Amino acid sequence: MSVAGSIYLAYLNGYLPRWVTVLDRGVADVFPFPVRRLELHLDLHGAFSPDRKQYHATLLLAGLLRHLPEPESKILGVTAVDLFAPVLTFVFGQSQLDGAGAVISTYRLRQEYYGLRDDEGLLIDRAVKEAVHELGHAFGLVHCPDFECVMRASSSIEEVDLKRSTFCPACLTELEASTAWR
């Protein structure tokens, strides 16, 4: 496990919602590392699947990692495009377990996707949870059985809404014990 320096939140390909500062702060509130913002432009053509009209999360993540500013840091890509993994219909995000990078998509975090009225507050809440969740994986945490812990696996939006944006005591202890945390 590498020694962490900063956490970079990389907003991809011009996606810079007006609430970025809230997301930055939400991540900074949970992880005791400097959170820095990046705006990156990645060539996503190779990651796009015309059949599925979605982007291959693993390929996107591989592209993102080439922009890691420092070896000891973590980078989280934030995108508005719909992500998939080959065997799954979609993913909210993807991470390198105990690695340097992760990516989240806000595509399916929006209420409009489910035919409901736009709710920016809920979208921000969900985005913070997914960002913290995927970064948690990058710090080596696996899914947690605690329903309210941010590391609880969520394969539907309802499950995202059920959990909090913070770690349960067990996950926090594990995180603090990791080399990267010290």
Next chain:
Amino acid sequence: MSKRKILIVDDELSVRQSLQEWFLEDGFDVETAEDGAVALRKMDAGPYDIILLDLKMPGMDGITVQKRIRDVDKDACIIILTAYASVETAVEALKLGAFDYVTKPVDPDDLSNLVKNALRQRELSEENVRLKEKVSELAQATPIIGESPKMQRVFELIRTVAETDSTVVIRGESGTGKELIARAIHAQSKRRFFPIVAVNAGSIPETLLESELFGHEKGAFTGAQYRRKGKIELAHGGTLFLDEIGDITGKMQIDLLRVLETKRFTRLGGNQEIASDFRLVCATHKNLEQLVQSGDFREDLYYRINVFSIEIPPLRERTQDIQPLARHFIAAYARAMGKPVRSLSPEALQLLEGYRWPGNVRELENAIERAMVIGKGTTIEPEDLPLRAGPGENQVSDRSLADMERVHIERVLEELDGNITQAAKVLGIDRATLYNKLKRYGIRR
């Protein structure tokens, strides 16, 4: 708790990688295999909790791999991955015992629920095995005490026959513990999770025995106010222990033979045939061969039941079992009666070992129980026992010379574990004479 293990078998690298990442984040110990051969090699290292198996793979197809996996681990929990085009094959896989199937690409929520359900089933299955082991421990029959070579041989026969589904005839004098042996056979058999149902044919009149065994429908006879299941029906899956089979009448012999041949029967007053899968263990204190010769027992039934025979020696032929049996009964009755009796005095033991025990172990148990009631101290003395060194079986002076000779030959043979040459030497006679005496006294080695 150790990590759950999952094996992903798919020829597509991207599928393997994305599922691997998914399950690693879920805390699984993940292995991948690009084809069936690699999967089977990985299974050599031990079982997996879940196996995700692609149906369409070059080389060995998923159905074949599934069969081979089942050969290695019959309890493997297999989830089939398939494209829409091969749903029919997935159905075939389900018929072969796969837990479920998912079509690619799979909704994460569906995959998550499927894996949770599969794990839950796995846990229930493991719990089932643990509980069965526990039940198995609890279902052990009452321990049978016997240190003598003859009883050790009986135990060996029980172990041998228990694993089979053969009909067993237990022979022995009254009170030798034939039902205990039947229960031991049942407890060690694969039918132990089902009941053993005992019927004593010798103590029930023929008309009642018929109803007892086959059951009856409402109104089948006067007094049959309700439908009642018979013992054969109740023994379904388990063992039917039919004690004193040598006492059943000719008609019952025919009926029983028919059930044993077809495993089907009809309740009295009914016309619906009922199937019952049971194993028959029967017992008798009579000489079945003589009964067949005299025409009192059907020869066809005799051959049907006499597949495996276990002879329990009478207590007088295994005097070395008397002390451990007595100790066992003393401990049991001390607990039941709350009495501080702990042992037998050497004189009391001598008295017990010198007695002929016509009522065998049951008589010994009754004698100990009575002594425990009468006795005052912590040790059973001769005067506490309902046997007296006066007129009785244990007094040598009452016995004929032939009887003394028979008992002596039996004891010598038992001590020498049935070795004729050595016994003849100890008895001071030649082997031919010993053989003649064995024949005359009906002594079995």
